[in-house]
Amino acid sequence: MDTRPRLRLALTAGEPAGVGPELLVRLAAIPFDAELVAIADRGLLERAAARCGLDIQLIDDNAPAPALATAVQLRVHHVPMPAPEQPGAPDPANARYVLATLAEAADGCLAGRYDAVVTAPLQKSSINDAGIAFTGHTEFLAERAGVDVVMMLASPELRVALATTHLPLSAVPAAIDGPLLQRVLRTVHAELRRKFGIDEPRIAVLGLNPHAGEGGHLGREEIDTIIPALDALRGEGMELLGPLPADTAFVPAMRARYDAVLAMYHDQALPVLKSEAFDRTVNLTLGLPFIRTSVDHGTALDLAGSGRADPSSLIAAARMALDLVLRSRRAA
Numbered sequence: 001m002d003t004r005p006r007l008r009l010a011l012t013a014g015e016p017a018g019v020g021p022e023l024l025v026r027l028a029a030i031p032f033d034a035e036l037v038a039i040a041d042r043g044l045l046e047r048a049a050a051r052c053g054l055d056i057q058l059i060d061d062n063a064p065a066p067a068l069a070t071a072v073q074l075r076v077h078h079v080p081m082p083a084p085e086q087p088g089a090p091d092p093a094n095a096r097y098v099l100a101t102l103a104e105a106a107d108g109c110l111a112g113r114y115d116a117v118v119t120a121p122l123q124k125s126s127i128n129d130a131g132i133a134f135t136g137h138t139e140f141l142a143e144r145a146g147v148d149v150v151m152m153l154a155s156p157e158l159r160v161a162l163a164t165t166h167l168p169l170s171a172v173p174a175a176i177d178g179p180l181l182q183r184v185l186r187t188v189h190a191e192l193r194r195k196f197g198i199d200e201p202r203i204a205v206l207g208l209n210p211h212a213g214e215g216g217h218l219g220r221e222e223i224d225t226i227i228p229a230l231d232a233l234r235g236e237g238m239e240l241l242g243p244l245p246a247d248t249a250f251v252p253a254m255r256a257r258y259d260a261v262l263a264m265y266h267d268q269a270l271p272v273l274k275s276e277a278f279d280r281t282v283n284l285t286l287g288l289p290f291i292r293t294s295v296d297h298g299t300a301l302d303l304a305g306s307g308r309a310d311p312s313s314l315i316a317a318a319r320m321a322l323d324l325v326l327r328s329r330r331a332a
């Protein structure tokens with residue numbers, strides 16, 4: 001008999017005015033072989049449940065479980081929110097609250113209070129409007145844990161990692177250099193083994209320019225930077241394909257040839273994933289000392305408060321987090 005305590009997944013609700021709080025309470029209504037702990041303002045979750053027509057019993061995370069479940073139960077680590085939410089209208093007054101929930105999740109994972117964290121979307125611009133430098137969960141968690149990370153989005157059919165994440169397009173070419181590509185590819189390679197059980201990962205690397213530079217006639221980044229980095233790693237035994245033209249790398253005939261794609265920038269590959277599997281794609285952070293998964297979508301302000309947002313990506317993210325925790329336990 002496994003006597004280890006039940007797994008605990010931390011859930012952050014993200015932007016209070018977005019769909020995150022509603023998605024969290026809808027996730028709680030689904031049977032799960034783990035304890036879910038929402039890190040959020042308690043009142044925010046109560047109001048989100050009411051908007052979704054859900055009868056929910058919020059239990060303080062330090063309290064014992066009630067003997068009798070009268071409704072859907074969700075544990076809560078309460079973080080007070082200064083300004084009441086207005087669905088669809090983010091308030092920068094809540095920016096520090098949003099970051100406090102993330103910090104608790106990260107610190108709790110590092111300290112072993114949670115086995116993984118699953119994040120709902122936040123409104124990056126609202127945090128910036130509060131005067132706080134912030135580009136995303138990925139970068140925040142990397143800094144908090146003191147490590148370099150890689151963003152990956154994965155559907156059941158396709159995994160895409162990004163060499164650069166939240167950068168203006170004009171800054172991308174200068175950001176891509178040999179050391180970055182080598183570090184990112186080493187992380188992707190190691191995590192495909194560790195997290196996905198692929199012993200000999202095959203990674204397709206996209207070029208930066210149209211037609212992967214067309215032999216130098218449409219840009220030199222492939223020749224000067226990408227090919228030398230790939231050759232160095234091939235010399236260590238890594239199986240790398242490319243640099244491939246981004247417009248044809250995802251056609252069916254190519255898909256069978258790799259386990260993951262490395263794209264040079266955010267919008268080079270994410271539209272492919274989101275257009276074919278918006279409800280099944282999970283965002284995960286590779287390289288962290290704990291497991292973090294997330295939805296593939298944003299705050300959907302146009303749907304916030306309606307109770308109509310689709311929870312599928314959050315459910316997929318929670319399931320993936322649980323699978324990854326179980327895999328890492330088996331490997332330990």
Ligand SMILES: NC(=O)C1=CN([C@@H]2O[C@H](COP(=O)(O)OP(=O)(O)OC[C@H]3O[C@@H](n4cnc5c(N)ncnc54)[C@H](O)[C@@H]3O)[C@@H](O)[C@H]2O)C=CC1
Nearest residue numbers: 120121122123124125294296297298299300302303309310
């Ligand atoms: N992990 C995160 O925290 C992420 C946050 N964002 C942030 O979200 C904000 C809004 O981003 P947008 O580009 O507008 O993308 P979005 O994903 O919020 O919305 C794009 C479209 O998809 C729909 N949609 C999104 N999620 C849905 C769901 N669960 N069910 C049904 N329809 C859904 C929306 O209604 C909208 O029509 C930005 O501030 C962005 O930074 C974006 C992506 C990820």
Ligand SMILES: NCC(=O)COP(=O)(O)O
Nearest residue numbers: 135136137138139283294
């Ligand atoms: N499009 C993915 C995205 O923006 C997610 O960013 P993060 O907040 O998870 O770093």
